[in-house]
Amino acid sequence: MTERRVDRNFSATAGYTCFSRAGANCERDEGFRGPDHLARIFLPAFAKAILRVPALRKFFFRRIAPPGIYEYVMARTRLLDELFLSVLDDGWPQIVLLGAGMDTRALRFSSRNHGTKVFELDIRTTQRPKLEILTRKGIPLPEELVFVPIDFNRQSLSEALLAAGHEAGQRSLFLWEGVTMYLKAEAVDSTLAFIRDSGAGSRVAFDYIYASVLRRENRYHGEKEILQRVSRAGEGWTFGIEEGEIATFLSDRGLRLVARYAAADLQREYLTADDGSVFGRINGTHAIALASVE
Secondary structure (H helix, E strand, O other): OOOHHHHHOOOHHHHEEEEEEEEHHOOOOOOOOOOOOOHHHHHOOHHHHHHHOHHHHHHHHHHOOOOOOHHHHHHHHHHHHHEEEEHHHHHOOOOEEEEOOOOHHHHHHHHHHHEEEEEEEEEEEHHHHHHHHHHHHHOOOOOOOEEEOOOOOOOOOHHHHHHHHOOOOEEEEEEEEEHHHHOOHHHHHHHHHHHHHHOOOOEEOOOOOOOHHHOOOOOOOOOOHHHHHHHHOOOOOOOEOOOOOHHHHHHHHHHHHHHEHHHHHHHHHHHHHHOOEEEOOOOEEEEEEEEEEE
């Protein structure tokens, strides 16, 4: 699935996502406070110290982090939380988290889960420390949660899920968060092909960058800075989709676009207060797609 993310114990970008979720949960304004109250348990001591000092936390996210990425993670987390909860409330049989990292949704929403199996897929070197931390912190694991260790470069996605108890043909929600931009086109296509064949009514939500970003056309807010950051982290982006072509891209792969969320959509929905004030501007390089298997 990805060559850069899986050959590290914990990628820099995955660490930043976890840190951003934890930071969002510290926001004073309840209207913008992030929902992930568990993210901080995975952070090292120095990161927790930054979060405890409001001025330092604000300085980091506003001056050191790439422009608009903190805001993007805030909005993306809330959107995918809503999708996760809607599936639980509707009693879907299965949720699959592809490249789960330090995702906490199965834990945070366990009280709303009445039988939906949640499969977390990631490489063993990411899952092992996550499980160790959860055990050390005394956080119980829901019986519906299934950890599926997988090396996406060497193992079949379908075989790994089948062995873990995933039922082909049963409606599933696939959350594919912060991954596609690190893949090769063939890996994206093969994963979408698996999802397409998973059963009618299944859905997938994933984020992606615009192809023009890879060409360094510098069209979007924060584009230059985020490209520099991911390149320095040794996790440069490799895949994008042309702006305005997501519906055709999905249709060509047997999927139907249900909804698309660009930066302006996310900012309006999740970062704008009732009085019209905006928490912050979202980095424009990303969009999120929700697609359905017909």
